Amino acid sequence: MEEKHYQTFEDLLVWEEGMQLCVQVYALLKDCRDYSFRDQIQRSxxxxPSxxxxxxxxxxxxxxxQFLFIAKGSCAELxxxxxxxxxxxxxxxxxxVVYVEKTxxxxxxxxxxxxxRRARIQ
Incomplete structure (x- = not known):
C-alpha cells in the first residue's frame, strides 16, 4: 500500500477529526457554569489538533x-x-458516552x- 504524502496538516484526517471534536466540545459545554471545568476541558x-x-x-x-504523543495524551485528558x-x-x-467514544x-x-511515522524513523 502506497503511503500518502500530505502537504499541510489540514490534509490530515486525524487533524480534521480533532478540530470537529473541539468545536463540538465547545458547543456541548457552552452553558456549563463551572467556568474552571469548562476552561480546562476546552483547553484539552x-x-x-493544535x-x-x-x-x-x-x-x-x-x-x-513526539507531538502526536502529546496530542494523544490530551485526548486521554479530554x-x-x-x-x-x-x-x-x-x-x-x-x-x-457518545463523546467518550469519539475520543x-x-x-x-x-x-x-x-x-x-515511527516506522519511518527506524
Missing amino acids: AVSV NIAEGFERQTDKEFV RTQLYLAGELNFIEKKQS KKLSSMLQNLIKV
Whole structure:
C-alpha cells in the first residue's frame, strides 16, 4: 500500500477529526457554569489538533511523533473530563458516552499515525 504524502496538516484526517471534536466540545459545554471545568476541558480539546499541527510543521518524523504523543495524551485528558462532565451532570450521561467514544476513535487514529511515522524513523 502506497503511503500518502500530505502537504499541510489540514490534509490530515486525524487533524480534521480533532478540530470537529473541539468545536463540538465547545458547543456541548457552552452553558456549563463551572467556568474552571469548562476552561480546562476546552483547553484539552484545543490541545489535540493544535499539537498535531505543531508537530507536522516541525518537518521531522521524530518531532512529529513526539507531538502526536502529546496530542494523544490530551485526548486521554479530554476523555477523562468527558466522563466527569457526565458524572457531575454538566452534560447528560448519554452525551458523555457518545463523546467518550469519539475520543477513543481519535486516540486510535493518533496511535495508527504514530505507528506509521515511527516506522519511518527506524
